Structure formats: structure tokens, C-alpha cells
Ligand SMILES: Nc1ncnc2c1ncn2[C@@H]1O[C@H](COP(=O)(O)OP(=O)(O)OP(=O)(O)O)[C@@H](O)[C@H]1O
């Protein structure tokens with residue numbers, strides 16, 4: 007690996023703890039001073055003032071916020087994500103979240119793998135056959151799918167694939183052990199179908215830009231067969247920026263699967279996060295935010311390094 | 327029979343559904359074996375479009391409307407794309423104005439030159455690589471073994487143009503079209519590169535089409551010259567004769583713009 011890439015990665019990773027400290031601090035304080043109180047939710051509507059204060063004390067929420075924050079951070083660096091207040095009182099956040107990641111991660115990643123493969127192929131066909139029926143036909147079809155809200159799409163899928171054709175179950179059953187079954191088909195299909203158009207249009211645009219480049223004309227002037235020009239000269243340069251887009255797409259897809267989870271009854275991350283916010287689950291909200299922030303920073307670094315190791319023009323030592 | 331004959335070439339650009347503009351309005355000239363032919367004219371006069379018509383590489387929405395381009399008797403305008411691929415780079419080569427953007431930024435220059443061999447067979451014993459390094463050396467590139475693995479952005483414009491010329495000569499074509507090969511470079515490098523180019527072309531018996539807007543270069547390097555203006559050839563003939571007695575007012579105007587040495 008190139009020296010400058012390693013130096014770049016180290017530089018960025020050193021900055022990561024500082025970044026996470028700021029993020030966690032902000033989320034922690036917004037939670038404590040924002041609207042809503044988990045203690046009231048836990049105590050229930052009929053509880054007396056006394057009971058409420060007693061619960062507050064038990065949970066340690068009567069202490070100054072900076073003490074609570076310090077306490078939380080000490081736990082966090084040891085891998086303790088805190089515990090649930092209302093969703094499953096007393097249960098550790100880690101135990102709650104891991105089974106959900108084991109469901110959401112395979113679904114999201116499979117959906118992305120599918121939408122990026124199909125999207126790339128469609129985008130390439132559309133650009134090489136630009137302004138023909140293939141271009142408008144393919145792009146138009148997938149644009150149609152992407153314009154359907156996911157909550158309608160998933161219901162349509164259930165109707166078609168489960169109720170009518172009886173190929174897959176009409177709703178999720180079981181826990182994370184049953185991810186790799188027909189359970190997966192409807193959510194993966196829905197999420198990927200919706201996101202193909204975005205990828206396809208991106209690939210079409212970058213490919214068209216590359217096709218007009220001077221070095222593509224040179225490749226043709228060398229007498230290379232069209233498929234060599236297309237693969238070796240156009241494709242490689244056109245797909246470079248896709249590396250960065252994949253990373254962004256992972257996180258948006260994670261969020262976007264909320265409706266699909268809700269309607270199909272999937273015990274996944276999206277539903278979990280929304281429930282946590284409604285229940286004012288301080289620890290769940292803070293810990294999840296920190297984890298997502300960390301993952302996104304790390305994956306951006308990885309994407310950057312990937313991009314820059316494919317593209318010899320970028321010198322990272324000069325840029326920083 | 328001339329090596330290359332262009333007859334009444336009309337090239338048009340499609341502006342929108344109805345409108346069409348003629349970029350070349352009936353261009354006729356020929357190129358002989360071993361000849362160095364200059365094409366001069368102001369910016370936008372159609373020099374590059376003439377060259378791209380010969381290569382069959384006109385940009386999108388630009389088409390040959392009528393005329394013939396005969397290469398050893400074969401009409402390149404009606405030739406199939408697969409036949410053109412056998413001609414490009416092997417029989418007729420072309421180098422471009424901006425060397426930096428004309429080379430693929432993510433491929434080493436060595437690999438780009440290797441592509442000229444256009445074969446799936448592995449390079450047994452590194453024979454092709456050796457041949458390429460030899461060409462780089464001939465083009466006056468210092469330390470060619472190291473430069474073989476360099477990327478275009480690591481080389482200067484002059485170096486890249488040497489790479490381009492070397493690359494396009496690998497297959498020893500019959501014709502080399504050089505479209506303002508040195509416009510982007512400074513004058514001393516221009517002189518060195520053109521001198522080298524002329525030597526190689528002479529050695530290999532290649533006919534050279536030198537496109538430029540610099541009449542000084544034409545006087546120094548060309549046997550014959552065609553003068554283009556607004557998509558038409560306004561004057562053609564022996565370089566010496568045209569410099570002595572330009573018959574067309576446009577040529578006289580071009581000559582007046584040349585700084586006297
Ligand atoms: N892609 C294109 N589509 C339509 N018209 C074009 C296109 N490219 C060039 N033209 C037009 O064709 C005409 C001739 O252009 P050409 O590039 O051949 O000029 P040139 O003599 O090579 O000029 P220069 O010295 O600037 O390179 C110009 O009027 C230009 O506007």
C-alpha cells in the first residue's frame with residue numbers, strides 16, 4: 007500500500023475519538039434537556055410525585071448531568087452501551103441491539119448489493135445506448151419503482167408474492183435466526199427495487215461524462231475494439247466515483263427501511279430506534295448515535311482510501 | 327493513385343431536429359506517400375473535423391453528409407466500424423492537441439502503449455515491453471525504464487506528447503495525422519519534438535499530416551500545404567510557391583500575421 011494512504015488513514019483515525027466525544031456530548035445533553043422524561047413514562051400516568059422522584063433517584067437521573075455523562079462515558083469506553091429504561095427495563099442495550107443488527111445488516115447489505123449491481127448494469131446500458139428506447143425504457147421503469155413510497159411498495163409485494171402467489175410468508179416470523187429464509191425476500195426486494203434508479207442515473211451520468219473525454223477518443227484512435235474501449239477506458243474511470251456513493255447509500259438505506267420493517271413486522275434496527283426515541287431511552291439513543299457516527303466516519307475513510315488507491319492522481323500527503 | 331484522397335467532403339452538425347450546419351463545405355485534397363502535408367487555418371476553420379473524418383471519429387451529432395475519403399482505394403466513409411478498427415492505429419494514426427487529457431489518467435503510460443499490440447496473448451519474455459522502452463528512448467524520454475510505469479500526471483506535457491507520438495508509431499502506420507501536436511507546449515520543446523517527429527516519420531517512410539495555425543512551422547517542415555477557412559480549402563500547393571506568391575487574400579492575411587524572422 008502507498009505510504010501516503012497509510013498516513014492519511016492514521017491522521018483521520020486519530021481525529022475519530024475527538025469527533026465521537028463531541029457527538030456523544032451533544033446527543034447526551036440534547037436528550038437530558040430536550041422535551042420528554044423517561045422517568046414519567048416508566049412511572050406511568052397514575053404515579054405520585056414521590057414515586058417519580060424515587061425512580062429518578064434509582065436510575066441516577068437526579069445527579070448533575072456532567073456526572074451522568076462521565077459515568078456513561080466510562081461505561082462506553084469499556085464497551086458498556088448502557089441499559090434500557092422503558093422498552094425492556096434493566097436489560098443491557100447491547101443485548102437488545104445485537105439481535106436487531108443481525109437482522110437489519112444482512113437485509114440492508116443484500117438489498118444494496120442487488121441495487122448496485124442492477125443499477126450499474128442499467129446505467130451502463132442506458133449510457134452506451136443513450137437516447138434510444140433502451141435508455142428511456144430502463145431508466146423510466148426504475149424511476150417509476152423509486153417513486154413509489156416504500157410503505158405502498160411493501161404492501162404491494164405482500165399482496166403479490168405472499169397472498170396471491172404464496173411464495174413467501176405475509177409477515178416476518180421468528181427472531182434473527184430466521185433471517186436467511188424466505189423472510190428476507192420481500193424486504194430485500196422492496197428496498198433494492200426502490201434504490202436502483204438512483205444508482206442507474208448516477209452511473210449513466212458519470213459514464214456519459216467519461217465517454218466525452220479525450221482519452222476515450224485516443225483509445226478509439228488506437229484501433230481498440232469497442233468492448234476494450236468500453237471496459238478498460240470508460241468503465242474504470244466512470245465507476246471510480248461510485249465507491250464513495252456506496253458508503254452514503256448504506257446509511258440512507260438503513261434509515262429508509264423503517265416503513266418496510268414496520269409493515270412487514272421485522273424486529274430490526276429502524277423500528278428499534280424509533281421506539282427508543284418515543285420512550286426517551288437515553289442510553290439507547292446516545293449509544294446508537296455514537297456507533298452510527300463511528301461507522302460512518304470509518305467507512306468514509308475506507309471509501310476515500312479505496313478511491314484514492316484506484317486513482318493514481320490523488321496525492322494525499324499534499325492535500326492535508 | 328494517391329495514398330489518401332479526400333473528395334468533396336461535406337460534414338454537418340445537427341443542431342436540433344430541423345437545423346443542420348455544414349462544418350466542412352466540400353473539402354478536396356490528397357496526400358502522397360512519404361509526403362509532409364500542412365493544414366493551416368484559423369481556429370474553427372475545420373482542421374480537426376477534417377482529421378476526425380479521416381479517422382472515422384467524428385463527435386456525436388456530427389456526420390459526413392457527402393463526399394469520399396479514399397485510402398489506398400478503399401472508401402473510409404462507407405467502411406464498417408470493424409474495418410475502421412483495423413485501420414486506426416495500424417494504417418492511419420492520429421495524435422492530438424492536448425497530450426495531458428489525451429492519455430488515460432488511471433493507466434500507466436507503459437500499459438497504454440502495450441494496448442497498441444491489441445492482443446490477449448501474454449508478453450512472453452517481456453519482448454513488447456522492451457520494444458516500448460526502446461521507442462520511449464528514441465522519442466528522447468530520459469530514464470525510459472522508470473517512465474514506463476509512470477502515470478500521465480507524473481509527466482510534463484512535452485513528455486506526454488512524446489509518449490503519444492511513440493505510441494501511435496508502434497504499428498508503423500502509413501499515415502500519421504498530428505493535430506496541433508505542440509500548441510500546448512513551449513517553443514523550445516516544440517522545436518525538439520517536431521524535429522524528432524520528422525526524423526522518425528522519414529525513417530519509417532510515413533506520410534505526415536501536420537495540422538497547425540503556425541505558418542512558420544509549415545515553412546520549416548512541410549512539402550505541401552492546404553489553407554482552410556470556414557470549412558473550405560482556399561488555397562493548396564507547394565509550400566515554397568505559396569509563401570512566395572499567395573493567391574488568396576486569406577492566405578496573404580495569414581502570412582502577414584507571421585512574425586518576420
Ligand atoms: N462536437 C461538435 N458539434 C458541433 N460542431 C462542432 C463540434 N466540434 C466543433 N464544431 C464546429 O466545427 C467547426 C470546425 O471546428 P474544428 O475543431 O475542426 O476547428 P479547428 O480548425 O480544428 O480549430 P482549432 O484551431 O481551434 O482546433 C467549428 O466551427 C466548431 O464550432
Ligand SMILES: [Mg+2]
Nearest residue numbers: 373374375505
Ligand atoms: Mg482543432
